[in-house]
Amino acid sequence: MSGSAPDVLVVENLRTEFRGSNGVVAAVDGVSLSVRRGEVLGLVGESGSGKSVTGFSILGLVEPPGRVVAGRVLLQGQDILRCTEAEMRAIRGDRIAMVFQDPMTALHPLLRIGAQMIDAIQAHRRLGHREAWVEARDALGRVGISAPDERMLAFPHQLSGGMRQRVAIAIAMLNHPEVIIADEPTTGLDVTIQAQILAQVQKLAAESGTALIWITHDLAVVSSLADRVAVMYAGGIVEQGDVADVLDRPAHPYTAGLLASSPSRNRAARRLPQIPGSIASAHAAGGCRFQPRCGYAVAACGQYPDLQEIRSGHAARCWRIGAISLPETMEAGRG
Amino acid sequence: MSRSGARSPAGTSCWTRWGDDIVLNFILRRIAQGAALIVAMSMLAFVAIFALGNPLTALINPASPPEVLARASHELGLDLPLYAQYLRFVFHLLHGDLGTSYITGEPALGLILSRFPATFELTVSAMLVATVIGIPLGVYTGVKASSLLGRTIGSVTILLISIPSFWVGLALVIVFGIELRVLPTGGRGQTEAWFGIQTSLATWDGLRHVALPALNLAVFPLAVIIRLTRAGVQECMGAAFVTFARAKGLAMRRILFVYVLRSVAVPIVTVVGIVFGILLAFSVVTETIFSWPGTGRLAIEAIRGSDRPVIIAYLLFTVCIFIVVNLLVDIMCALIDPRMSTQAQG
């Protein structure tokens, strides 16, 4: 679904810092990405990579000790980082919506589902209670929730995990936003439920033309859902491109490592390789963040690499592009 | 498809939901517990009078001549076996007969009930002051904990909690009563009928008289309410649902008043219940300082005068009120938080 559709959301060199007892850490360090209308962008990374913080930074929801210090976020060409709080409030939930990871804590435990949904509608539109109620109920139906009238009156703890997440998605779609940022919405859910929700979301996004930024650590989800993917590591984007390009022909050692260690691609049932080390020390080193764990590191990696384009739409932040070789099983397994 | 089981939005079907057994069961269980507690208290009181020390002195003035004592001993059934005595005791209890005061000769329970409206007035006024000032301040300091005002209020509450209530009372008397001569320092003002009840809150004079004692009584509960509300709000503010509500684009004011307040409502209601108990206890001190004609002052006079029947009656009465208030608090909590009734088992 690439092509000439215009960019809905463009993030340029976003930088978010957290002030801690050890000094300042850049959880998001020079991140640039974009999504087009109707496109699904997968934002992949492990815990600590800064992918969630990126999502919050776009919406201006980063709380102290964190702060967005640099960059631009262009929504239809307008830089929303320069907006006042009142202007941001108008955008949140209306033009950009967010789906949180854990619906049990995101939904208020003491308010009925219907009340929370109507809130989301009435915050942005002058709609009477009755009409808002009907819209909310219809939204529940569209995400595949049965008996929506009853669900509207239920409390969150009375619903199953999958249903709660569908409610969260329904809330996100209520005001027909231009962009939805979904922060690991299917993590922790049953695999079958996960598949259902993914299918639902894909359908909805295609129908409404909403751009979707799907944050996850699961490559399998990305491969089935996303059009394009951006891989994050230690606050920076290390590779991005069309899903097919990145997953078949990864250019960055980290991406290759992720793919190699993904069980769903291990058709030959070989022992899964792992990326040695952990992300903890990444921010300390100058130069390429992945260097401490990289099997392809050379002296040149002491300098922070720029994003280099490999082919149209596919870029990676590595000095050693082209040196990556995937085991044969990977290539053979991809049918 | 939307017609199936069509119900109107929010409102009417709420009762079918509350018709669930769970909440009703919980309430009934709590009422039964309360009743059992009252029975236990009556037994304790019985033991206190009849088993500890000479029961005769608890009910009759020990200075009476021996024939009177002997006759009273028989009349009171002190020659009966213990269980029979207990049944007599309960019988009298249910008929409101808790003995007669040594000092005034009036029935103990009657004495207490006649003084109760004054105490009730004072307690309600103090409760109003404490909650009306305390809850908003608590919410403010919870949201803006690190601001200058927030931290100042925090320090002040620590101070207020440390001070004994009589000390504040004295300070109030000195400042407002004697130096500034603004408000009276003793007694209850004139009463007037309000909805059929005589209350001093209905007259200006009455309000002037109740001002200082109510303020004094409210100080400690005020500090407690501010602290607990602040803790509750602080915990709330960090919760995910607040961030989610912001992500939906809601204004902070709505978030505070609907989402946060709803969450802290349960702890606040519990706090109010606790505060009521504190008020009951401290009313004794305040009534003494300000010569307020309530049950607390009656109790102190009874203690100082060793007027046992009144003491026992006061204790039973206070404990009953306590149990009832706690029961009401639990019921309210169950109604506010639908999860409570499923969690709490006895």
Added chain:
Amino acid sequence: MIRVYFRSFGGTVGMIIVLALAGCAVLAPVLAQQNPYDLAQLDIMSSLLPPGTVGDDGTVFWFGTDDQGRDLVSAVLYGLRVSLFVAVTATSIALVIGVIAGLTAAYLGGVFDTLLMRLVDLQLAFPSVLIALVLVALLGSGLEKVIIAIVAAQWAYFARTLRSAAMVERRKEYIQAAWTLRFPAWRIMLLHLLPNAIAPLGVIVIVEIASAIALEATLSFLGVGLSVTRPSLGLLIANGYQYMLARQYWLSVTPGVVLLVLLVGVNLVGERLRQMNDPRQQVRP
């Protein structure tokens, strides 16, 4: 840990206050110009003198004198002594009783534990003032009765806290090990369980001492506490109450201010200790 404690301004002030006042209380006989209980030293002619007056024999009455000519500085010093003595004694006894009860409940478990905890919960539902009043009402007033009343009001809190901590420790392997080695119950409880469960009580004890001071003062003020022969600060305040309308404030205010400072000091120390042990509070960078 001592150094960490003193990083807080409030905590430092509190500690200074507490140490200074405790010192005064202990050294009262030395510091006081007069023995307030010795009637021979009193001169009725110097009664009700305002603070700062110089007496006939040159002694300065810094706090003034009371209705019987007693130097209030001395009276307050001795009153401080009594207040602290009562509070510390009562809290210590309550601590011991609470610890024994909580420890036994945690160790034995079962019915004993349930019963005890029900009792504790029941008692904790009532404010301590009320409980103390009840006991004083039933037992009468006087030094020993007041101490008993305060003990009764406080033991439950200690019992519950210790029991919670002990319950956590009880499940750990070293207790299992001791049990398997057939150590006698008392040994396990005292030498193994207790030292590891006692930590949270350190903070609570300080706060409860403050509470005991306030409680005793309240009871004495109401006239149902200590007897007049050995007045505490609360009783001194009560005695001076009648002179307030005549604007002779110093009789009540001087012991009152000392009481206030004492309570604030102890509470500051207690609050600082609580802060130090609270995992959610981090020292601001």
